[in-house]
Amino acid sequence: MSKFKKKRGAASPAISTASLPDIIFMLLFFFMVVTVLRDSELKLQVITPQATELTKLEKKSLVHYVYIGRPLKKYQEIYGTAPQIQLGDKFAQTWEIPAFVEEHRARVRESEIPAIITSMRVDGDITMGIVTDVKTQLRKARQYKVNYSAKQRSGKLQ
Amino acid sequence: MGNARRVSTEINAGSMADIAFLLLIFFLVTTTIVEDKGVLVKLPPWSDTPPETQQLKSRNVFSVLVNAQNQLLVRGEPVKIGDLREKAKEFIINPEHRDDLSESPKNAIISLKNDRGTKYKTYLEVYNELMAAYNELRETEAQKRFGKHYDDLGNTQKKEINNDIPLVLSEAEPTSFGEESQ
Numbered sequence: 001m002s003k004f005k006k007k008r009g010a011a012s013p014a015i016s017t018a019s020l021p022d023i024i025f026m027l028l029f030f031f032m033v034v035t036v037l038r039d040s041e042l043k044l045q046v047i048t049p050q051a052t053e054l055t056k057l058e059k060k061s062l063v064h065y066v067y068i069g070r071p072l073k074k075y076q077e078i079y080g081t082a083p084q085i086q087l088g089d090k091f092a093q094t095w096e097i098p099a100f101v102e103e104h105r106a107r108v109r110e111s112e113i114p115a116i117i118t119s120m121r122v123d124g125d126i127t128m129g130i131v132t133d134v135k136t137q138l139r140k141a142r143q144y145k146v147n148y149s150a151k152q153r154s155g156k157l158q
Numbered sequence: 159m160g161n162a163r164r165v166s167t168e169i170n171a172g173s174m175a176d177i178a179f180l181l182l183i184f185f186l187v188t189t190t191i192v193e194d195k196g197v198l199v200k201l202p203p204w205s206d207t208p209p210e211t212q213q214l215k216s217r218n219v220f221s222v223l224v225n226a227q228n229q230l231l232v233r234g235e236p237v238k239i240g241d242l243r244e245k246a247k248e249f250i251i252n253p254e255h256r257d258d259l260s261e262s263p264k265n266a267i268i269s270l271k272n273d274r275g276t277k278y279k280t281y282l283e284v285y286n287e288l289m290a291a292y293n294e295l296r297e298t299e300a301q302k303r304f305g306k307h308y309d310d311l312g313n314t315q316k317k318e319i320n321n322d323i324p325l326v327l328s329e330a331e332p333t334s335f336g337e338e339s340q
Contacts, residue, residue, distance in 0.1 A: 017172060024178035031185035048196075049279040051286040053293055055198040063194075119196060124279035127226075128272055129337045131281075139204035147196040148282055156240070 040089035044069035049124035050153035057147060062116050064104045066097070068130055069123035083126045085134065094133045098141035121149040197286055202329070217258055218265045220249045224284055226275030226336020239283050246291035250323070263295070263323045270329050275336025285327075292325045299323060 046069040057063050067086040071079040075091075085092045087100045105113050118138060122131055138146060222242070223231040230237045232245060250266045252259040260266035268288055272281050293308070299319050300308040308319065 017175065021174035021178050024175055024182060028178055028182045028185065031182065031189055035185055035189045049282045051197050051282055053197055053286050053289040054195040057194040057196070060194075117198075119194070122278050124277065124282075126278045127274060127337065128276045128278060128281055128332055129274035129334070131278055132274060132332050135201060136204065139201050142203070144201045144203065145198070146201055147198050148285070149194075149196040150282060150286075152195065 046123045048149045051150035065119045067121045083130045097137040101141040101143045117145045119147045218260050221269045224272040224276045226273040228280040242287040243291045268327045274334040
Protein backbone atom coordinates (compact mmCIF):
# COMPACT_ATOMS: atom_id res chain seq x y z
CA MET A 1 0.00 0.00 0.00
CA SER A 2 2.62 2.44 1.10
CA LYS A 3 4.73 1.37 -1.80
CA PHE A 4 2.16 2.58 -4.30
CA LYS A 5 1.69 5.87 -2.54
CA LYS A 6 5.37 6.52 -2.68
CA LYS A 7 5.49 5.90 -6.39
CA ARG A 8 2.65 8.28 -7.09
CA GLY A 9 4.30 10.98 -5.09
CA ALA A 10 7.55 10.55 -6.89
CA ALA A 11 6.04 10.86 -10.38
CA SER A 12 6.40 14.33 -11.75
CA PRO A 13 3.05 16.13 -11.71
CA ALA A 14 4.02 18.48 -14.54
CA ILE A 15 1.79 18.20 -17.58
CA SER A 16 3.66 18.51 -20.81
CA THR A 17 2.76 21.71 -22.59
CA ALA A 18 4.79 20.82 -25.63
CA SER A 19 1.64 20.22 -27.73
CA LEU A 20 0.10 23.54 -26.75
CA PRO A 21 1.84 25.44 -29.56
CA ASP A 22 0.49 22.92 -32.04
CA ILE A 23 -3.04 23.53 -30.89
CA ILE A 24 -2.57 27.27 -31.04
CA PHE A 25 -1.03 27.03 -34.48
CA MET A 26 -4.01 25.06 -35.66
CA LEU A 27 -6.32 27.84 -34.48
CA LEU A 28 -3.98 30.36 -36.03
CA PHE A 29 -4.07 28.69 -39.41
CA PHE A 30 -7.83 28.48 -39.25
CA PHE A 31 -8.09 32.21 -38.75
CA MET A 32 -5.45 32.95 -41.35
CA VAL A 33 -7.42 31.00 -43.93
CA VAL A 34 -10.78 32.45 -42.97
CA THR A 35 -9.57 36.03 -42.77
CA VAL A 36 -10.39 38.35 -45.59
CA LEU A 37 -8.38 41.47 -45.10
CA ARG A 38 -10.78 44.19 -46.04
CA ASP A 39 -9.14 46.30 -48.69
CA SER A 40 -11.49 49.22 -48.54
CA GLU A 41 -12.92 51.08 -45.63
CA LEU A 42 -16.68 51.29 -45.77
CA LYS A 43 -17.87 54.88 -45.75
CA LEU A 44 -21.54 54.08 -46.02
CA GLN A 45 -23.96 52.45 -43.70
CA VAL A 46 -24.87 49.20 -45.41
CA ILE A 47 -27.14 46.69 -43.75
CA THR A 48 -28.00 44.13 -46.38
CA PRO A 49 -31.48 42.61 -46.32
CA GLN A 50 -32.29 38.97 -45.69
CA ALA A 51 -33.11 36.38 -48.31
CA THR A 52 -33.26 32.62 -48.74
CA GLU A 53 -32.22 31.84 -52.32
CA LEU A 54 -28.55 32.57 -51.81
CA THR A 55 -25.57 31.75 -53.95
CA LYS A 56 -22.08 31.81 -52.54
CA LEU A 57 -19.47 33.89 -54.29
CA GLU A 58 -16.59 31.55 -54.93
CA LYS A 59 -13.69 33.28 -56.60
CA LYS A 60 -12.77 36.48 -54.83
CA SER A 61 -10.57 37.71 -57.67
CA LEU A 62 -13.55 37.73 -60.02
CA VAL A 63 -15.77 39.79 -57.76
CA HIS A 64 -15.97 43.53 -57.42
CA TYR A 65 -18.13 45.40 -55.00
CA VAL A 66 -20.52 48.28 -55.42
CA TYR A 67 -21.79 49.72 -52.18
CA ILE A 68 -24.92 51.81 -51.97
CA GLY A 69 -26.12 53.40 -48.78
CA ARG A 70 -26.31 56.56 -46.77
CA PRO A 71 -22.98 58.09 -45.71
CA LEU A 72 -21.80 57.39 -42.18
CA LYS A 73 -22.19 60.18 -39.66
CA LYS A 74 -18.65 61.48 -40.04
CA TYR A 75 -19.05 61.91 -43.79
CA GLN A 76 -22.49 63.46 -43.65
CA GLU A 77 -21.16 67.01 -43.38
CA ILE A 78 -19.52 66.73 -46.78
CA TYR A 79 -21.72 64.28 -48.61
CA GLY A 80 -25.12 64.86 -47.01
CA THR A 81 -27.56 62.14 -46.06
CA ALA A 82 -28.82 61.18 -49.51
CA PRO A 83 -27.85 57.67 -50.69
CA GLN A 84 -24.40 57.49 -52.24
CA ILE A 85 -22.37 54.96 -54.20
CA GLN A 86 -18.99 53.75 -53.08
CA LEU A 87 -16.58 52.08 -55.50
CA GLY A 88 -13.39 50.75 -53.99
CA ASP A 89 -12.67 53.11 -51.12
CA LYS A 90 -14.12 56.34 -52.45
CA PHE A 91 -17.47 57.90 -53.16
CA ALA A 92 -18.49 57.79 -56.79
CA GLN A 93 -21.16 58.85 -59.22
CA THR A 94 -23.16 56.48 -61.41
CA TRP A 95 -21.27 57.41 -64.59
CA GLU A 96 -18.00 56.17 -63.06
CA ILE A 97 -19.24 52.58 -62.94
CA PRO A 98 -18.38 51.52 -66.53
CA ALA A 99 -14.78 52.66 -66.01
CA PHE A 100 -14.67 50.78 -62.71
CA VAL A 101 -15.87 47.58 -64.39
CA GLU A 102 -13.42 48.06 -67.25
CA GLU A 103 -10.58 48.49 -64.79
CA HIS A 104 -11.43 45.16 -63.18
CA ARG A 105 -11.62 43.45 -66.58
CA ALA A 106 -8.12 44.63 -67.38
CA ARG A 107 -6.82 42.87 -64.28
CA VAL A 108 -8.13 39.37 -65.03
CA ARG A 109 -7.36 36.89 -67.77
CA GLU A 110 -9.40 37.29 -70.92
CA SER A 111 -11.01 33.88 -70.59
CA GLU A 112 -12.29 34.77 -67.15
CA ILE A 113 -13.93 38.06 -68.10
CA PRO A 114 -17.40 36.55 -68.63
CA ALA A 115 -17.25 35.10 -65.13
CA ILE A 116 -16.85 38.47 -63.41
CA ILE A 117 -19.57 39.14 -60.89
CA THR A 118 -20.65 42.47 -59.48
CA SER A 119 -21.59 42.16 -55.86
CA MET A 120 -24.10 44.84 -54.97
CA ARG A 121 -24.09 45.62 -51.29
CA VAL A 122 -27.11 47.76 -50.85
CA ASP A 123 -28.67 48.99 -47.65
CA GLY A 124 -32.19 47.63 -47.20
CA ASP A 125 -33.68 51.04 -46.50
CA ILE A 126 -32.50 52.62 -49.74
CA THR A 127 -35.09 53.29 -52.40
CA MET A 128 -34.78 51.66 -55.80
CA GLY A 129 -34.07 54.87 -57.74
CA ILE A 130 -30.30 54.87 -57.27
CA VAL A 131 -30.15 51.06 -57.52
CA THR A 132 -31.90 51.22 -60.89
CA ASP A 133 -29.42 53.83 -62.12
CA VAL A 134 -26.53 51.60 -61.10
CA LYS A 135 -28.12 48.61 -62.83
CA THR A 136 -28.56 50.65 -65.99
CA GLN A 137 -24.89 51.62 -65.94
CA LEU A 138 -23.86 47.99 -65.42
CA ARG A 139 -25.99 46.94 -68.36
CA LYS A 140 -24.41 49.64 -70.49
CA ALA A 141 -20.99 48.35 -69.46
CA ARG A 142 -22.12 44.82 -70.49
CA GLN A 143 -21.67 43.60 -66.95
CA TYR A 144 -24.70 41.35 -66.59
CA LYS A 145 -23.79 39.06 -63.71
CA VAL A 146 -24.93 40.69 -60.52
CA ASN A 147 -25.19 39.37 -57.01
CA TYR A 148 -27.47 41.19 -54.60
CA SER A 149 -25.64 40.65 -51.35
CA ALA A 150 -27.93 39.35 -48.63
CA LYS A 151 -27.91 37.53 -45.32
CA GLN A 152 -29.48 34.15 -44.74
CA ARG A 153 -33.00 34.48 -43.40
CA SER A 154 -33.85 31.97 -40.73
CA GLY A 155 -37.36 32.95 -39.73
CA LYS A 156 -40.47 33.21 -41.83
CA LEU A 157 -41.55 36.20 -43.82
CA GLN A 158 -44.28 38.15 -42.10
CA MET B 159 30.72 16.53 -22.60
CA GLY B 160 27.67 14.39 -22.07
CA ASN B 161 26.26 16.98 -19.71
CA ALA B 162 26.74 19.84 -22.15
CA ARG B 163 25.04 17.95 -24.95
CA ARG B 164 22.00 17.25 -22.84
CA VAL B 165 21.56 20.95 -22.11
CA SER B 166 21.85 22.00 -25.73
CA THR B 167 19.31 19.49 -27.07
CA GLU B 168 16.49 20.71 -24.81
CA ILE B 169 15.17 23.93 -26.22
CA ASN B 170 12.42 25.35 -24.11
CA ALA B 171 9.34 25.45 -26.28
CA GLY B 172 7.18 27.06 -23.66
CA SER B 173 7.33 30.51 -25.21
CA MET B 174 6.30 29.18 -28.59
CA ALA B 175 2.71 29.17 -27.41
CA ASP B 176 3.00 32.83 -26.47
CA ILE B 177 4.25 33.76 -29.92
CA ALA B 178 1.49 31.77 -31.54
CA PHE B 179 -1.04 33.41 -29.24
CA LEU B 180 0.16 36.83 -30.29
CA LEU B 181 -0.32 35.98 -33.95
CA LEU B 182 -3.65 34.40 -33.19
CA ILE B 183 -4.89 37.51 -31.43
CA PHE B 184 -3.74 39.65 -34.32
CA PHE B 185 -5.80 37.60 -36.77
CA LEU B 186 -8.77 37.48 -34.41
CA VAL B 187 -8.83 41.25 -34.27
CA THR B 188 -8.38 41.87 -37.99
CA THR B 189 -10.81 39.18 -39.12
CA THR B 190 -14.10 40.26 -40.54
CA ILE B 191 -15.92 37.15 -41.59
CA VAL B 192 -17.84 38.70 -44.44
CA GLU B 193 -20.94 36.96 -45.63
CA ASP B 194 -20.26 36.73 -49.32
CA LYS B 195 -23.61 35.41 -50.29
CA GLY B 196 -26.42 36.84 -52.24
CA VAL B 197 -29.15 36.49 -54.81
CA LEU B 198 -27.50 35.93 -58.17
CA VAL B 199 -29.29 37.56 -61.08
CA LYS B 200 -28.57 38.13 -64.73
CA LEU B 201 -29.33 41.56 -66.09
CA PRO B 202 -30.72 41.93 -69.59
CA PRO B 203 -28.55 43.62 -72.22
CA TRP B 204 -29.00 47.34 -72.64
CA SER B 205 -30.40 48.76 -75.83
CA ASP B 206 -31.10 52.39 -76.56
CA THR B 207 -34.13 51.62 -78.66
CA PRO B 208 -37.19 50.58 -76.72
CA PRO B 209 -37.90 46.87 -77.13
CA GLU B 210 -40.61 45.75 -79.47
CA THR B 211 -43.86 45.16 -77.71
CA GLN B 212 -44.74 41.52 -77.76
CA GLN B 213 -48.27 40.40 -77.64
CA LEU B 214 -48.53 37.75 -74.98
CA LYS B 215 -51.58 35.93 -73.84
CA SER B 216 -52.55 37.55 -70.60
CA ARG B 217 -53.05 34.14 -68.99
CA ASN B 218 -49.33 33.47 -69.38
CA VAL B 219 -48.18 36.64 -67.68
CA PHE B 220 -47.80 36.88 -63.93
CA SER B 221 -47.49 40.59 -63.36
CA VAL B 222 -46.14 41.84 -60.07
CA LEU B 223 -46.24 45.54 -59.35
CA VAL B 224 -44.61 47.08 -56.32
CA ASN B 225 -45.45 50.68 -55.51
CA ALA B 226 -43.58 53.32 -53.57
CA GLN B 227 -45.44 52.33 -50.39
CA ASN B 228 -43.99 48.82 -50.75
CA GLN B 229 -47.39 47.31 -51.51
CA LEU B 230 -47.84 44.52 -53.99
CA LEU B 231 -50.32 44.20 -56.79
CA VAL B 232 -50.28 40.75 -58.34
CA ARG B 233 -52.45 40.34 -61.45
CA GLY B 234 -54.59 43.25 -60.32
CA GLU B 235 -55.06 42.08 -56.75
CA PRO B 236 -53.29 43.29 -53.64
CA VAL B 237 -51.21 40.46 -52.16
CA LYS B 238 -48.98 40.10 -49.13
CA ILE B 239 -45.34 39.17 -49.78
CA GLY B 240 -45.78 36.08 -47.64
CA ASP B 241 -48.38 34.70 -50.07
CA LEU B 242 -46.43 35.53 -53.21
CA ARG B 243 -44.46 32.31 -53.39
CA GLU B 244 -47.51 30.04 -53.30
CA LYS B 245 -49.34 32.22 -55.81
CA ALA B 246 -46.43 32.14 -58.21
CA LYS B 247 -46.09 28.36 -57.89
CA GLU B 248 -49.76 27.83 -58.57
CA PHE B 249 -49.53 30.10 -61.59
CA ILE B 250 -46.52 28.34 -63.10
CA ILE B 251 -47.69 24.77 -62.60
CA ASN B 252 -51.42 25.34 -62.97
CA PRO B 253 -52.32 21.98 -61.41
CA GLU B 254 -56.06 22.28 -62.05
CA HIS B 255 -55.63 23.41 -65.65
CA ARG B 256 -57.52 26.60 -65.06
CA ASP B 257 -57.76 28.82 -68.08
CA ASP B 258 -56.64 31.97 -66.32
CA LEU B 259 -53.26 30.55 -65.27
CA SER B 260 -50.28 29.69 -67.44
CA GLU B 261 -50.65 27.12 -70.22
CA SER B 262 -47.48 25.33 -69.14
CA PRO B 263 -44.36 26.21 -67.14
CA LYS B 264 -42.60 26.83 -70.44
CA ASN B 265 -45.04 29.56 -71.37
CA ALA B 266 -45.10 31.23 -67.99
CA ILE B 267 -43.59 34.68 -67.81
CA ILE B 268 -43.14 36.67 -64.65
CA SER B 269 -43.17 40.39 -65.10
CA LEU B 270 -41.87 42.53 -62.29
CA LYS B 271 -42.24 46.25 -62.14
CA ASN B 272 -41.34 48.46 -59.25
CA ASP B 273 -41.23 52.16 -58.52
CA ARG B 274 -38.13 54.23 -58.01
CA GLY B 275 -39.46 54.89 -54.54
CA THR B 276 -39.78 51.19 -53.64
CA LYS B 277 -37.53 50.15 -50.81
CA TYR B 278 -34.66 47.92 -51.87
CA LYS B 279 -35.51 45.53 -49.05
CA THR B 280 -39.01 44.98 -50.44
CA TYR B 281 -37.69 44.61 -53.96
CA LEU B 282 -35.23 41.96 -52.90
CA GLU B 283 -37.86 40.11 -50.88
CA VAL B 284 -40.17 40.00 -53.87
CA TYR B 285 -37.38 38.89 -56.17
CA ASN B 286 -36.35 36.28 -53.64
CA GLU B 287 -39.88 34.89 -53.34
CA LEU B 288 -40.22 34.57 -57.11
CA MET B 289 -36.90 32.79 -57.36
CA ALA B 290 -37.85 30.59 -54.43
CA ALA B 291 -41.04 29.58 -56.25
CA TYR B 292 -39.00 28.39 -59.22
CA ASN B 293 -36.41 26.69 -57.06
CA GLU B 294 -39.08 24.81 -55.15
CA LEU B 295 -40.75 23.67 -58.36
CA ARG B 296 -37.44 22.49 -59.75
CA GLU B 297 -36.74 20.67 -56.51
CA THR B 298 -40.04 18.78 -56.61
CA GLU B 299 -39.48 17.99 -60.28
CA ALA B 300 -36.01 16.66 -59.50
CA GLN B 301 -37.43 14.46 -56.76
CA LYS B 302 -40.14 13.16 -59.08
CA ARG B 303 -37.88 12.40 -62.02
CA PHE B 304 -34.61 11.39 -60.46
CA GLY B 305 -35.40 10.92 -56.78
CA LYS B 306 -32.56 13.26 -55.90
CA HIS B 307 -32.15 16.80 -54.68
CA TYR B 308 -31.90 19.36 -57.46
CA ASP B 309 -28.53 20.49 -56.15
CA ASP B 310 -27.14 16.95 -56.38
CA LEU B 311 -28.07 16.45 -60.02
CA GLY B 312 -25.59 16.38 -62.85
CA ASN B 313 -25.42 19.19 -65.36
CA THR B 314 -27.42 17.44 -68.07
CA GLN B 315 -30.18 16.54 -65.66
CA LYS B 316 -30.27 20.09 -64.35
CA LYS B 317 -30.49 21.37 -67.87
CA GLU B 318 -33.35 19.06 -68.61
CA ILE B 319 -35.31 20.42 -65.68
CA ASN B 320 -34.36 24.02 -66.36
CA ASN B 321 -35.53 23.53 -69.91
CA ASP B 322 -38.94 22.37 -68.73
CA ILE B 323 -39.26 24.97 -65.99
CA PRO B 324 -37.40 27.95 -67.36
CA LEU B 325 -37.07 31.01 -65.19
CA VAL B 326 -38.36 33.88 -67.26
CA LEU B 327 -38.42 36.99 -65.18
CA SER B 328 -38.73 40.21 -67.06
CA GLU B 329 -38.21 43.47 -65.30
CA ALA B 330 -39.82 46.58 -66.67
CA GLU B 331 -38.32 50.05 -66.35
CA PRO B 332 -39.45 51.34 -62.97
CA THR B 333 -42.04 54.04 -62.67
CA SER B 334 -41.03 57.17 -60.79
CA PHE B 335 -43.97 58.29 -58.75
CA GLY B 336 -42.51 58.07 -55.30
CA GLU B 337 -38.87 58.90 -55.80
CA GLU B 338 -37.07 60.27 -52.80
CA SER B 339 -35.89 63.83 -53.34
CA GLN B 340 -32.12 64.01 -53.56
